[in-house]
Amino acid sequence: MIWRCRDRDIDLRVPLVMGVLNVTPDSFFDGGNFASPEAAFERAGTMVAEGAAIIDVGGESTRPGATPIDAGAEIERVVPVIVKIRSRFDVAVSIDTSKCAVIRAAVDAGACIVNDVNALRAPGARELAASLRVGVCLMHMQGEPRTMQIEPKYTDVVREVCEYLVLQRTACLAAGISHGSICLDPGIGFGKAQPHNLALLRRLPELVHLGSPLLLGVSRKSFIGRILGTGTRLEPRLFGGIGLAALALSQGVKIIRTHDVAPTRAAMQAVSAVLQGS
Numbered sequence: 001m002i003w004r005c006r007d008r009d010i011d012l013r014v015p016l017v018m019g020v021l022n023v024t025p026d027s028f029f030d031g032g033n034f035a036s037p038e039a040a041f042e043r044a045g046t047m048v049a050e051g052a053a054i055i056d057v058g059g060e061s062t063r064p065g066a067t068p069i070d071a072g073a074e075i076e077r078v079v080p081v082i083v084k085i086r087s088r089f090d091v092a093v094s095i096d097t098s099k100c101a102v103i104r105a106a107v108d109a110g111a112c113i114v115n116d117v118n119a120l121r122a123p124g125a126r127e128l129a130a131s132l133r134v135g136v137c138l139m140h141m142q143g144e145p146r147t148m149q150i151e152p153k154y155t156d157v158v159r160e161v162c163e164y165l166v167l168q169r170t171a172c173l174a175a176g177i178s179h180g181s182i183c184l185d186p187g188i189g190f191g192k193a194q195p196h197n198l199a200l201l202r203r204l205p206e207l208v209h210l211g212s213p214l215l216l217g218v219s220r221k222s223f224i225g226r227i228l229g230t231g232t233r234l235e236p237r238l239f240g241g242i243g244l245a246a247l248a249l250s251q252g253v254k255i256i257r258t259h260d261v262a263p264t265r266a267a268m269q270a271v272s273a274v275l276q277g278s
């Protein structure tokens with residue numbers, strides 16, 4: 001299984017880590033925020049050394065309650081960091097954005113993947129991704145970041161997430177994006193209550209069955225703190241997240257998006273070694 005990302009063929013026969021790099025002066029600190037380009041670049045170097053195959057660069061916070069910024073400001077934040085990462089490391093860079101102008105600038109700077117929590121629903125985004133031949137990650141979200149955690153509702157969350165992802169994938173194919181360039185993501189925590197997140201993680205094979213590689217982000221998310229009853233403390237969330245990454249991998253997920261590259265990579269290598277024999 002190969003993920004075609006512009007000039008890069010990413011081999012997904014082995015599971016990969018996507019390292020989170022937030023280039024945001026966000027006051028809601030999750031340990032993944034690096035305001036200056038220098039600090040962000042240094043953090044990227046650490047994640048590459050720890051075994052990240054992809055660095056996910058984001059210039060706008062997508063968390064609940066975050067305030068949006070304009071494309072110009074977002075470009076100013078992410079482009080210098082992408083250029084510097086690509087000049088020093090042979091690593092794939094994904095751009096975490098929904099905006100066409102940011103996609104264009106980031107790919108021009110050296111990004112080869114678009115990670116869009118809005119699944120390329122912005123006008124012209126699918127056509128742009130098709131013309132750039134980038135890899136795309138289509139993520140499910142109910143509602144929009146500002147209000148998505150106010151009473152999320154589903155009849156069957158797994159069925160509805162699957163239907164949404166298939167619909168968005170079909171629209172991408174119609175716009176000219178190659179099947180081999182598409183990966184899917186259930187969007188843990190994006191318009192989901194606790195039982196919804198747990199159902200998605202319990203029934204990942206139904207998402208794997210859709211036939212595109214699956215990416216999953218659970219790292220440091222609040223639903224883990226809720227499981228553990230440890231509030232906002234990061235360390236328990238880290239350990240819980242490692243367990244969930246192992247669970248996800250054993251169910252067929254190919255890419256784990258995480259703030260904690262080294263421990264996630266070790267857990268994945270261990271799980272991967274066992275799965276080799278199956």
Ligand code: 8Y4
Pocket residue numbers: 030058062063096115116117137139185187188215216217218219220221222257
């Ligand atoms: C604490 C730590 C509280 C982290 C909230 C968070 C995903 C994603 C995000 C994901 C894909 C986040 C950009 C949310 N999550 N992209 N982005 N999949 N594809 N929240 O799960 O990390 S940001």
